[in-house]
Amino acid sequence: MDEATLVNATVADRQAVVVKAGEGERLPVLGTQVRFLCEGAHMGRRFSMMEVTLPLDMGPPPHDHDWDEAYYVLEGDVRFQLGDESRLFTQGDFIYAPGGTLHAFKGASSTPARVLVLDAPATMEGFFREAAREITVFPRDLAKVPALGQKHQLRFRPPA
Known part of the structure; x- marks a missing residue:
């Protein structure tokens, strides 16, 4: 796997x-x-x-957390749940979920959707890395998701 190139342009605790x-x-x-x-x-x-690349019907279950997230759909269709509302979004659409908002999303097109996800402050990386290591056999390992989420301050909710 390639890593990001860190450019020799550092400002305080940030790098290009x-x-x-x-x-x-x-x-x-x-x-x-x-x-x-x-x-x-x-x-x-x-x-x-x-x-994030989202095959049809794949994506995180309903959850909330204290940090903000923003999404920009690059291609394909994505079904988002925001609170009690579910809507279909497509290429060029933008979604902002403030911290504390119950949300979920999944691919909704026959070809995988691609979405840019911004989290502020940066929090999701630890969950993603641990989930990639721990949740490898479906559906058996899905039982690990709630505890793993709790460890990373994600609160998963049952689907509506």
């Missing part, structure tokens, strides 16, 4: 980062693929950014 097409650490997480574009460690934990 360049990730070329096809580069960046990739992890299989809950049936999706997460590609790290800008890790929190390079940004003083202010935010992180990932590209």
